[in-house]
Amino acid sequence: MLIKRIGYYLVGVSIGAVAVSYIWKNKNATFDYGMDARTLKTIRIKKRFFSDEATKVIENSKIDTATISTILKNADVDFKKGKPRQKPCAEYFITGKNELKNISLYVSRCDSTATIEKITIE
Template sequence: MKILHRFGYYFGGFAIGLVILAFFLNGRGVSCEYNYGPEARVLKNIRTKTLQFSAKSTSTITSKAIDTATISYILKKGDVDFSKSEPRKEPCGLYYIYGETKDNKYLELYIENCDSIATLQTINLLN
């Protein structure tokens, strides 16, 4: 069999496979984000839960005029520092998340991640 025929069969089968995948996975909750690292998985896990605010974080948010959209942005684009976090803490893990906002300010978040809710314990504005 010639090499050109082999490539033809390969790409033909590949195209049929893509069509079948598109047909079966169309409209389902399939996510193709790059959530392979532990940092991305933690951030996605926190984002999917109901976010509650502690009394300390609520007072900081009101006094520093921090918007909840800014907190959501940090939870999407921020970084997790596992050396400052306590992921195996019982009953809920405590994560240190930091990042730069759209206004070039730096935020530090300490979030307690439980089974069904995530609670923002403290928030620090660093700029």
């Protein structure tokens, strides 16, 4: 009797999990619960500007705005090197992951804009 109940439970949970994942995939829902993920998402959705210094680095190196966008999707935010509580514009130090780990960004995030202040390539 107990084995049947466990079997029915597992079948129901499996069907429910498949249905929920199918619905969420169609909605393109994201679950940004971590501090890094929330910070990167708020920077990505704001209008993006580049400082003169960052523009010079982009022009003189092999990176482009697509690389910057990739870093802003998958990166580490070092809150100790930035000033996340600064008003009116918080500042963040962002380092790329994997093959982009040698690129670091210093980003200033205001209410409606995000400015890439500095790009460092090691």
